[in-house]
Amino acid sequence: MTVIRIKADLCVIGAGSAGLTVASGAAQLGRKVVLFEKGEMGGDCLNYGCVPSKALLTAAHHAYAVRTGARMGVCASEPEIDFAKVRAHIQRAIDAIHPNDSQERFEALGVTVIREHASFVDERTVRSETREVVAKRFVLATGTRARIPPIDGLDRVDYLTNANIWDLETRPDRLVILGGGPIGCELGQAFRRLGAEVTIIEADRLLGRMDADHAGRVREALINDGVDLTEGSKAARVDGTATDVSVTLDDGRRVTGSHLLVAIGREPVFDGLGLEAAGIETDEAGLVCDDKLKTGNPRVFAAGDIAGKGALTHLAGWHGSVIVRNLYFGLPTKQSSAAIPAAVYTDPPLAQIGLTEAGARERHGDDISVASAAFDDNDRAIAEGLETGGVKLILGKGGKVLGASIVGERADDLLQIVSLTVHKGGKVRDLTEAIAPYPTRGEIWKHAANAHFQPVVFGRWAKMWAGLLSRFH
Numbered sequence: 309m310t311v312i313r314i315k316a317d318l319c320v321i322g323a324g325s326a327g328l329t330v331a332s333g334a335a336q337l338g339r340k341v342v343l344f345e346k347g348e349m350g351g352d353c354l355n356y357g358c359v360p361s362k363a364l365l366t367a368a369h370h371a372y373a374v375r376t377g378a379r380m381g382v383c384a385s386e387p388e389i390d391f392a393k394v395r396a397h398i399q400r401a402i403d404a405i406h407p408n409d410s411q412e413r414f415e416a417l418g419v420t421v422i423r424e425h426a427s428f429v430d431e432r433t434v435r436s437e438t439r440e441v442v443a444k445r446f447v448l449a450t451g452t453r454a455r456i457p458p459i460d461g462l463d464r465v466d467y468l469t470n471a472n473i474w475d476l477e478t479r480p481d482r483l484v485i486l487g488g489g490p491i492g493c494e495l496g497q498a499f500r501r502l503g504a505e506v507t508i509i510e511a512d513r514l515l516g517r518m519d520a521d522h523a524g525r526v527r528e529a530l531i532n533d534g535v536d537l538t539e540g541s542k543a544a545r546v547d548g549t550a551t552d553v554s555v556t557l558d559d560g561r562r563v564t565g566s567h568l569l570v571a572i573g574r575e576p577v578f579d580g581l582g583l584e585a586a587g588i589e590t591d592e593a594g595l596v597c598d599d600k601l602k603t604g605n606p607r608v609f610a611a612g613d614i615a616g617k618g619a620l621t622h623l624a625g626w627h628g629s630v631i632v633r634n635l636y637f638g639l640p641t642k643q644s645s646a647a648i649p650a651a652v653y654t655d656p657p658l659a660q661i662g663l664t665e666a667g668a669r670e671r672h673g674d675d676i677s678v679a680s681a682a683f684d685d686n687d688r689a690i691a692e693g694l695e696t697g698g699v700k701l702i703l704g705k706g707g708k709v710l711g712a713s714i715v716g717e718r719a720d721d722l723l724q725i726v727s728l729t730v731h732k733g734g735k736v737r738d739l740t741e742a743i744a745p746y747p748t749r750g751e752i753w754k755h756a757a758n759a760h761f762q763p764v765v766f767g768r769w770a771k772m773w774a775g776l777l778s779r780f781h
């Protein structure tokens with residue numbers, strides 16, 4: 309086969325959230341961009357991650373609302389789940405978002421899109437089956453895939469991962485999930501609410517990176533939903549077939565199910581990338597790169613999951629933006645300069661930004677304080693009958709907001725109110741200043757901030773001052 313040679317300003321490998329952000333930014337700035345994608349445009353987020361999982365959860369939460377409406381006088385019987393229609397709803401969501409990430413859109417932006425596997429042949433050349441690209445700069449954005457642990461017998465069972473669970477034509481009857489991270493919790497709750505029996509096996513504690521108290525609210529919700537949850541035990545052995553699995557735990561207990569989902573974390577995708585030829589080093593997390601995402605080869609940058617700095621779509625987008633700022637705007641930007649929020653879309657959802665209480669204590673000892681408020685003291689939450697959860701503000705010296713965590717209805721969106729304060733290095737006082745409409749859940753941040761100032765605002769000196777002023781008014 310003849311190989312066509314191309315010269316470009318930028319060559320991007322991987323058309324997921326990270327690669328697409330860099331490619332569109334550079335192309336809109338008039339750079340000649342070549343983008344390689346060996347699989348689906350849009351990568352994991354659109355096809356096997358965020359979008360299908362959130363669409364599945366939405367269907368599951370509808371089923372839950374039908375089941376529990378009676379407490380508000382809306383009576384309905386147990387919902388009937390048509391799994392084919394649930395799948396159609398997921399596909400509709402993917403199809404609706406697809407045009408943003410499509411080959412056609414990127415070609416219209418002027419990007420040369422090549423749907424082939426790419427690999428380095430030397431420090432500044434990438435080759436695929438039909439093309440060879442020599443470029444000034446390269447971005448590796450090849451993502452991650454499910455990490456498969458070396459558990460005895462696992463390789464003899466047709467287990468599921470986030471990549472193939474969307475192919476199931478019928479709902480699993482009894483789903484066993486290895487891992488109680490975001491994937492285990494979101495998919496576990498979704499399938500449970502859609503009628504499956506679900507067991508989650510978590511080696512440590514559920515949602516271990518999130519605030520422990522707030523993660524506890526998600527734990528309670530999963531247990532109330534009927535999820536069978538085991539924390540602190542690992543799978544030691546797996547037996548069975550694709551539709552009849554048995555997992556033996558390290559404490560000797562046995563868990564059985566019709567399907568097994570492995571969701572214990574991610575591993576970087578380096579396959580056949582020719583990294584040695586390009587002089588690029590790797591470690592367990594991903595490509596070794598500096599704070600501007602430059603690898604050991606000064607022409608090559610890492611972006612998204614493969615950079616080993618976290619696995620989130622908005623982080624991948626931020627990486628893309630950091631690279632475009634540095635290369636094409638001349639704005640020196642470090643990837644660590646932004647606080648990255650995270651949300652888990654269970655019911656209740658859980659979200660956080662900056663340091664957790666535990667992380668802040670580890671770093672700053674007793675120099676921190678925590679201001680909190682609960683949704684059972686928020687009028688909107690009470691009116692909705694959804695009072696679970698609350699917020700925590702983690703405060704450093706001078707009231708600087710070091711971090712925030714929220715659990716409860718719409719926590720994912722509500723976090724954004726405080727995200728700006730954290731991002732700008734703001735103080736707790738900033739949260740007391742804006743007036744929130746009543747009754748909204750967002751009032752809760754002001755409530756927590758006010759709780760911090762309560763002893764001062766209504767303290768002894770304040771009373772004396774008010775007494776003095778009242779003599780003149």
Ligand SMILES: Cc1cc2nc3c(=O)[nH]c(=O)nc-3n(C[C@H](O)[C@H](O)[C@H](O)COP(=O)(O)OP(=O)(O)OC[C@H]3O[C@@H](n4cnc5c(N)ncnc54)[C@H](O)[C@@H]3O)c2cc1C
Binds near residue numbers: 325354653
């Ligand atoms: C079930 C699940 C739910 C998730 N939910 C959320 C969520 O709600 N919110 C959130 O922020 N994050 C979520 N994530 C994480 C999010 O999906 C990832 O962080 C994001 O997709 C990473 O984007 P990326 O561009 O780094 O990699 P990817 O999206 O993995 O894209 C990499 C692309 O590179 C291609 N590729 C690899 N090697 C080559 C090669 N040699 N040549 C050509 N192409 C190649 C691959 O085919 C792939 O399309 C979820 C993940 C999963 C698994």
Ligand SMILES: NC(=O)c1ccc[n+]([C@@H]2O[C@H](COP(=O)([O-])OP(=O)(O)OC[C@H]3O[C@@H](n4cnc5c(N)ncnc54)[C@H](O)[C@@H]3O)[C@@H](O)[C@H]2O)c1
Binds near residue numbers: 490492542651652653
């Ligand atoms: N809402 C979101 O933003 C969202 C949703 C899903 C996934 N994601 C991203 O995808 C990444 C991967 O998700 P994940 O849930 O697979 O990974 P994770 O690393 O976040 O969680 C994996 C969990 O599995 C446990 N574990 C590890 N080995 C185990 C074993 N042998 N047996 C049982 N448990 C074991 C860990 O203790 C951990 O709690 C996340 O880190 C996140 O960045 C994000």
